[in-house]
Amino acid sequence: MSVLSDRLDNNPHLLSSDVEWIHALVSDWQLLSDLAFSDLVLWFPHTEDGVVAAQDRSYVALAQARPSTTQTLIHRDVVGDRIRADLKPMVERAWVAQVETNSSDQGQPSPGRMRVTAVPLVRPDAHGRPRTVAVITMHFSVSALRTPSRLELTYRRCAADLLSMAAEGAWPDSSHEFTGYSGAPRVGDGLLRLDAEGQITFASPNAVSALLRLGVNDTLEGRSLAGIGAELQRATGVVVDESQPLMLTGRRAMRAELEAHGAAVTLRSIPLRREGKRFAALVLCRDVTELRRRDKQLMSKDATIKEIHHRVKNNLQTVSALLRMQSRRMDSQEGREGLRRAMRRVETIAMVHNSLSQGLEDTVDVDELMRRQLRLAAEMAESDRTAVTELVGSFGQLPPDMVTPLALVLTEIVANAVEHGFSDDPEHKTIHVSLRVDRHTDAAGRQRLDIELTDDGVGLPQEGWEPGLGLQIVKTLVRGELSGSIAWDSSPAGTKVTLRAPILGSEERS
Numbered sequence: 001m002s003v004l005s006d007r008l009d010n011n012p013h014l015l016s017s018d019v020e021w022i023h024a025l026v027s028d029w030q031l032l033s034d035l036a037f038s039d040l041v042l043w044f045p046h047t048e049d050g051v052v053a054a055q056d057r058s059y060v061a062l063a064q065a066r067p068s069t070t071q072t073l074i075h076r077d078v079v080g081d082r083i084r085a086d087l088k089p090m091v092e093r094a095w096v097a098q099v100e101t102n103s104s105d106q107g108q109p110s111p112g113r114m115r116v117t118a119v120p121l122v123r124p125d126a127h128g129r130p131r132t133v134a135v136i137t138m139h140f141s142v143s144a145l146r147t148p149s150r151l152e153l154t155y156r157r158c159a160a161d162l163l164s165m166a167a168e169g170a171w172p173d174s175s176h177e178f179t180g181y182s183g184a185p186r187v188g189d190g191l192l193r194l195d196a197e198g199q200i201t202f203a204s205p206n207a208v209s210a211l212l213r214l215g216v217n218d219t220l221e222g223r224s225l226a227g228i229g230a231e232l233q234r235a236t237g238v239v240v241d242e243s244q245p246l247m248l249t250g251r252r253a254m255r256a257e258l259e260a261h262g263a264a265v266t267l268r269s270i271p272l273r274r275e276g277k278r279f280a281a282l283v284l285c286r287d288v289t290e291l292r293r294r295d296k297q298l299m300s301k302d303a304t305i306k307e308i309h310h311r312v313k314n315n316l317q318t319v320s321a322l323l324r325m326q327s328r329r330m331d332s333q334e335g336r337e338g339l340r341r342a343m344r345r346v347e348t349i350a351m352v353h354n355s356l357s358q359g360l361e362d363t364v365d366v367d368e369l370m371r372r373q374l375r376l377a378a379e380m381a382e383s384d385r386t387a388v389t390e391l392v393g394s395f396g397q398l399p400p401d402m403v404t405p406l407a408l409v410l411t412e413i414v415a416n417a418v419e420h421g422f423s424d425d426p427e428h429k430t431i432h433v434s435l436r437v438d439r440h441t442d443a444a445g446r447q448r449l450d451i452e453l454t455d456d457g458v459g460l461p462q463e464g465w466e467p468g469l470g471l472q473i474v475k476t477l478v479r480g481e482l483s484g485s486i487a488w489d490s491s492p493a494g495t496k497v498t499l500r501a502p503i504l505g506s507e508e509r510s
Contacts, residue, residue: 003080004062007044013051018123018133021169025121026063028172031284033065034187036159037152038140039074040065043083043091059083059091062134068188069155073114073139087116087137094118094135100167113142123169136166154193154202158282161272170273173253184255185268185286192283198226198249201280210287213263225249225283232260250281257288264292309353316350341415341470348373348411352404366395366403373407374435377414386430387418393437395449398503405481406501410435412470413453413497421457421495432456439503447503449484452496460490 004026008019026042033040043059050057061081066072083091090101103116117138122130148156165171190207192200203211203220211220215235216228226248236259246252247269255268266288272280320343327339352369374389398406414433421431438450478486484501 003060004042007060007062011048011051013048014133015123015126021123021172022121022134024172025166026065029063029065029166030068031187032159032162032166033067034069035155035162036138036140037067037070037155038138038159039067039072041074041078041137041139043135043137045095046082054092054096057092059088059095059135068186070141073141087118090116090118091135091137094120095132098122098130098132114139115142119163119167121167121169136163138163150202151204155187155191158191158193158272161274161280162270162282165273170276171270185266185284187284189284189286192220192225192285194225194250194281194283196250196279198224198251198281200225207285210265210285213287213289214258214260214265215263229258232258236260248283250283251278263287263289265289313350313354316346316353320346320350338469344411344415345408345473347376348408349404351376352407366398366406367391369403369407370395370410370435373411374414374433377411377418377433385422385428387433388430389414389433389435391435391437394439395437396439402482402501402503405477409474409477409482409486409499410451410453412474416470417453417455417457417495421455423458449499449501449503451499451501453499454494454496456494459492459495460488 004023008014008022011019022042029040040063041061042063044062045051046058046060050059059082061078061083064074064077064079066074087103090103093099094101098120100120101118103118117140119136119138120132121134121136123133125131162171188206190210191202191204192207193202195201200220200223208220211228214232216232220228226245229244229248241256243252243254244256247254247256247267250269250271253270255266257264257266259265264287266286268284270282270284271278272282323339323343323346327336327343330336330339351372371391374391377387377389379387414435417433418431421433422428433453433455436452436454440448440450442448475486478484478499478501482501483504484499486497486499489496489498
């Protein structure tokens with residue numbers, strides 16, 4: 001369990017909504033770190049009683065964020081560490097007095113001086129009374145020799161607004177923000193600041209470039225972002241969500257995308273509120289044109305692959321149906337039996353193919369597939385007799401190239417046991433077939449499968465026995481496709497088939 005969850009979950013002094021909010025804050029506070037050009041550390045009492053008792057209270061770091069807009073000042077990971085002695089007084093004051101606390105320059109020489117601000121995170125308890133649930137410390141460098149740019153001043157102003165909302169528990173508000181879009185924008189991708197009416201008061205260079213890809217050539221500042229969105233909609237004829245204007249005016253925290261002229265820009269709006277009243281909004285934007293183009297290519301390829309799998313499955317079912325029709329027209333019992341076995345093999349391949357096409361993963365969990373194959377093979381018993389099958393152990397994850405030949409081999413062996421395992425004794429009406437699997441690592445460190453398939457049938461003929469076509473196919477698949485070995489051991493008590501095969505990927509098998 002992570003340090004954050006370990007300390008917060010099931011804490012008797014926190015509400016479940018507090019825990020969820022802190023998790024949401026930590027998942028989104030990279031935005032705050034980038035805007036403030038500061039390292040962030042989240043502090044929490046080191047004991048459960050420390051939340052309400054001041055005696056011997058210390059603090060532990062639950063989370064940490066480093067800015068991507070400037071150099072970090074905290075190079076070492078401090079998550080899980082107890083608070084330093086020089087930071088504890090200001091964090092303690094922020095926790096108890098619920099006020100923002102600033103440090104001095106800590107005696108460090110210019111221009112590498114560092115200042116720390118401790119901000120309490122305050123939320124109401126079950127009775128509506130405010131109480132501190134955590135403290136954030138912001139660590140930033142004081143660059144006295146450099147005049148900050150307009151971009152830096154705007155970023156810091158946005159950070160102060162967000163931090164004020166976070167201190168009141170008003171941000172983030174995950175219940176109102178739609179998070180279904182991939183490629184979520186960050187501060188460095190582009191930032192717009194809107195006033196209360198939705199007019200753009202600041203646009204970062206990357207934001208200007210992102211909207212330029214959509215065909216917005218005029219100066220952005222002073223224009224309505226919602227008006228820009230409406231112009232793009234009229235120019236492209238694309239139908240958009242009716243809630244999009246609320247996002248473009250900064251009235252709702254949500255995400256959306258604008259598309260025009262073959263380009264796509266994803267937007268995320270964050271309303272800024274003071275004492276519950278909205279006074280501005282931040283809109284992060286990111287050019288995701290290439291990302292969406294790759295998504296469309298992948299979707300097209302995925303649809304093509306699914307269509308190919310669908311056609312292969314249909315073709316296999318057609319082959320099976322043709323074999324069934326042909327068997328009905330044959331007068332020879334031996335011919336009908338041969339076609340029935342061929343039909344069973346085709347159906348096995350079709351079933352394996354259908355299972356593999358569901359996931360398209362590098363490995364396949366074949367236990368359920370093998371259980372189905374055992375049940376199907378058991379159904380081949382004559383109507384007045386019963387075959388009982390069981391699977392002991394687990395195949396685990398296997399390479400797809402190994403699944404089809406393995407399923408064919410096991411189905412053939414089980415079917416052979418059911419077809420030929422019953423004796424002439426009319427009282428012999430039940431046969432038990434057990435498939436035991438042992439997956440282990442050999443001395444060379446390679447994964448292997450040891451499979452034993454036993455039945456309590458009449459066993460193999462003692463003399464003059466020659467394997468038929470089905471068992472010849474089994475031998476060929478085991479040695480050629482599985483690179484393994486197989487052996488039969490028969491006795492009056494039944495038959496045991498032992499199969500051993502290495503678990504190899506397609507490259508190793510080839």
